Amino acid sequence: MLLLGAAVVAVIGGFPVVAGTDSYILLLLGKFLCYAIFALSIDLIWGFTGILSLGQAVYFGIGAYFVALSLKINYALDHPTRYGNKFPDFMEWNGLKALPHFMEPLVSTPFAVACALIVPTALAFIFGVITFKRHIYGVYCAVITLAESLILQEFIIEYQAYTGGFNGITDYSNYLGIPFLWFMLAVTIAFFLIARVLTHSRIGTVLKSIRDNDLRAQFMGYNVANYRIFVFCVSAFMSAAAGAMYAAWVGIISYLDTGPVFSVEGVIWTAVGGRATLIGPFLGAFLVKGLEFLLSGVLAAFWQLLVGLLFIFVVLVMPDGIVGSIAHWLRRHRKGTLTQLREEQDLLAHDREHDWQPAGVPRSGEESV
Amino acid sequence: MTQALISQILIGVSVTAILVISAIGLAVIFGVAGVINMAHGQFIMVGAYTAAVIGKMGGNTFVAIPVSFVVVALLGLAVERGVIRWIYDRPLETLLATWGVGIILEVVMKLIFGPELYYVGAPKVLAGSVHLVGRLPYPYYRLFLIVVAILMVAATFYLIFRTDFGLKVRAVRRNRAMSGCLGIDTAKIDMMIFMFGSGLAGIAGAVLAPIKSVSTTMGFRYAVDSYMTIVLGGVGNLWGVPTGGGLIGEGETLLAYKFNSVIGELLVFIFIVIAIRVFPRGIFGYQERR
Numbered sequence: 001m002l003l004l005g006a007a008v009v010a011v012i013g014g015f016p017v018v019a020g021t022d023s024y025i026l027l028l029l030g031k032f033l034c035y036a037i038f039a040l041s042i043d044l045i046w047g048f049t050g051i052l053s054l055g056q057a058v059y060f061g062i063g064a065y066f067v068a069l070s071l072k073i074n075y076a077l078d079h080p081t082r083y084g085n086k087f088p089d090f091m092e093w094n095g096l097k098a099l100p101h102f103m104e105p106l107v108s109t110p111f112a113v114a115c116a117l118i119v120p121t122a123l124a125f126i127f128g129v130i131t132f133k134r135h136i137y138g139v140y141c142a143v144i145t146l147a148e149s150l151i152l153q154e155f156i157i158e159y160q161a162y163t164g165g166f167n168g169i170t171d172y173s174n175y176l177g178i179p180f181l182w183f184m185l186a187v188t189i190a191f192f193l194i195a196r197v198l199t200h201s202r203i204g205t206v207l208k209s210i211r212d213n214d215l216r217a218q219f220m221g222y223n224v225a226n227y228r229i230f231v232f233c234v235s236a237f238m239s240a241a242a243g244a245m246y247a248a249w250v251g252i253i254s255y256l257d258t259g260p261v262f263s264v265e266g267v268i269w270t271a272v273g274g275r276a277t278l279i280g281p282f283l284g285a286f287l288v289k290g291l292e293f294l295l296s297g298v299l300a301a302f303w304q305l306l307v308g309l310l311f312i313f314v315v316l317v318m319p320d321g322i323v324g325s326i327a328h329w330l331r332r333h334r335k336g337t338l339t340q341l342r343e344e345q346d347l348l349a350h351d352r353e354h355d356w357q358p359a360g361v362p363r364s365g366e367e368s369v
Numbered sequence: 370m371t372q373a374l375i376s377q378i379l380i381g382v383s384v385t386a387i388l389v390i391s392a393i394g395l396a397v398i399f400g401v402a403g404v405i406n407m408a409h410g411q412f413i414m415v416g417a418y419t420a421a422v423i424g425k426m427g428g429n430t431f432v433a434i435p436v437s438f439v440v441v442a443l444l445g446l447a448v449e450r451g452v453i454r455w456i457y458d459r460p461l462e463t464l465l466a467t468w469g470v471g472i473i474l475e476v477v478m479k480l481i482f483g484p485e486l487y488y489v490g491a492p493k494v495l496a497g498s499v500h501l502v503g504r505l506p507y508p509y510y511r512l513f514l515i516v517v518a519i520l521m522v523a524a525t526f527y528l529i530f531r532t533d534f535g536l537k538v539r540a541v542r543r544n545r546a547m548s549g550c551l552g553i554d555t556a557k558i559d560m561m562i563f564m565f566g567s568g569l570a571g572i573a574g575a576v577l578a579p580i581k582s583v584s585t586t587m588g589f590r591y592a593v594d595s596y597m598t599i600v601l602g603g604v605g606n607l608w609g610v611p612t613g614g615g616l617i618g619e620g621e622t623l624l625a626y627k628f629n630s631v632i633g634e635l636l637v638f639i640f641i642v643i644a645i646r647v648f649p650r651g652i653f654g655y656q657e658r659r
Contacts (some may be wrong), residue, residue, distance in 0.1 A: 052461045052464070127642075130642055130643070130646055131642070131645075131646070133646075134645075134646050134649050135649060136645060136646070136649050138460070138461065139399075139405050139460060139461070139464070140600055140645065140649075142405075142461065142464060143593075143596040143597070143600050144600065144641075144642060144645075146593060146596070147593055147596070147597055147638055147641075148638070150590075150593055151631075151634055151635055151638050154631050154634065155631055155635065158629070158630075158631040159631075260593075264465075264468055267465065268465065271465065301476060301479070301480065302476075304472055304475070304476045305472075305473060305476045305477075307469070307472055308469040308470065308471075308472035308473035308476065309469065309473065310469065311465055311466060311468055311469025311470075311472065312452055312466050312469040312470065312473075314465070315456060315459075315462045315463075315465050315466040315469075316452065316455055316456065316466065319459075319462065
């Protein structure tokens with residue numbers, strides 16, 4: 001396992017040295033790392049804790065917009081617009097006379113990065129306190145987060161003087177290059193390790209028990225809501241970091257990067273790779289996104305069709321994803337160690353859980369008319 | 370000032386009607402069958418395209434309503450048999466699978482009808498407008514939408530609460546295993562209710578087509594608004610959908626008048642989040658014993 005990880009890291013880290021710096025593939029590689037972190041953040045809340053958020057892109061997008069705005073403002077200081085103004089050109093097009101006062105602190109990039117990480121986490125905390133404390137999750141959480149990201153999207157389009165609107169923010173000096181790729185790789189590994197430690201700790205066990213049966217977890221005396229809020233914040237922090245790096249790397253950010261479609265894409269990467277596994281999100285993001293870049297040029301319209309079929313296929317045929325299915329297969333074909341046997345028992349219990357319901361309490365989502 | 374306010378409130382009523390029309394099918398599917406149909410918006414879109422085709426062939430909205438109902442109900446039947454019946458016990462995954470169904474529908478409709486917009490005219494009887502307050506014209510078609518909304522809610526609740534079929538539906542909803550023991554074909558009930566809800570989405574598409582240009586991406590917004598309506602109002606009571614729709618419709622219209630539409634939506638969203646903190650299952654929702 002460790003060898004495999006080291007090999008992957010070596011391939012990604014060593015690739016640009018071999019292939020040169022200005023290849024298109026280098027750009028994709030950095031993008032994929034951001035996508036992978038994004039998928040990992042979704043895996044933490046969905047795969048491990050059972051909260052399905054369709055608005056994770058909100059945190060990704062806010063992080064990305066903070067960094068992009070800061071870079072754009074700095075870029076405009078050195079590169080005056082057509083009329084000689086020293087503030088971003090899209091603000092000029094929209095009739096602003098100067099940089100708005102509330103954006104002035106963003107000149108400092110470290111401050112912007114801090115904002116990019118703290119604001120989404122704080123937002124996730126507020127959201128978590130409001131919803132999870134009242135047992136609002138499952139479908140309701142999914143619908144609310146979906147609406148949240150839709151509204152953020154419209155907000156960005158409406159206030160185009162401050163956000164670039166439909167065109168997004170583009171034309172700023174981005175950090176495309178080997179050093180930043182290595183930095184992103186390091187961050188990715190760090191997040192992977194954090195997720196690994198988190199999910200294999202006591203907290204991770206509680207999270208999984210919340211996913212499998214929150215009622216029983218509560219009876220055991222765990223404060224289910226607080227665990228949910230905690231993991232939601234960690235996840236928001238990760239996607240915000242992914243968004244911040246994405247904006248710095250790619251050099252263009254638009255309202256689409258905060259939208260519900262992107263959020264759901266992240267969910268499907270996780271599902272394809274294998275939810276509740278740590279390698280799954282990485283594998284899913286690289287596979288699906290890679291396929292998209294390979295195929296969308298050849299059959300543009302049919303790629304969307306394939307994505308739609310992929311959703312249905314993953315849910316109906318392969319709910320455990322690639323990694324989960326392989327793990328199942330391995331377990332069946334290998335003499336299990338004690339830990340593996342125990343994990344298998346857990347899985348069996350999880351499968352049975354659907355048949356189990358406490359007497360007198362309707363199954364969640366099953367209310368009377 | 371009062372006059373402007375009253376006219377805004379009247380506009381809000383028609384926005385409410387639109388919300389109710391698009392949400393009622395979802396309320397049936399989500400509230401009764403317990404399925405999260407993310408393709409609901411695309412079902413509405415298919416209904417609207419059906420109305421566009423009927424319009425091209427010389428029919429009007431009154432012809433389109435039954436045809437769209439049948440077409441989209443059959444579509445719902447196909448989706449239920451093909452996808453949803455395997456995953457009734459995993460609601461969150463129905464969400465993903467039906468999202469995929471929605472993408473497929475959009476691509477297929479785009480391949481068939483091309484990327485251009487279609488326009489459907491309102492029937493001649495309903496052309497023109499009436500002056501209710503002051504000089505603001507209030508189109509007859511908006512009044513028609515209000516009537517349709519009321520009829521759709523009434524028909525749905527007649528079906529669920531006053532017919533034998535509805536009795537079986539409620540029994541299955543309350544206790545699936547016991548209903549099965551008593552000889553109700555639960556799988557068939559699920560199928561029928563999904564078809565009916567889809568058909569209602571078809572009607573929604575047919576009557577909403579004249580107020581908005583028909584495109585493949587028109588549905589998503591309706592789906593999200595419908596979900597917010599249901600989340601706020603709650604399902605399972607005659608007043609849930611109209612109340613949710615009314616609060617959202619009036620709220621957004623009045624706030625859009627005061628500020629702008631995006632601020633209006635944002636404030637209404639915040640209101641909804643706070644409201645479901647107080648009523649976790651919607652204002653008229655069945656309170657789960659937890």
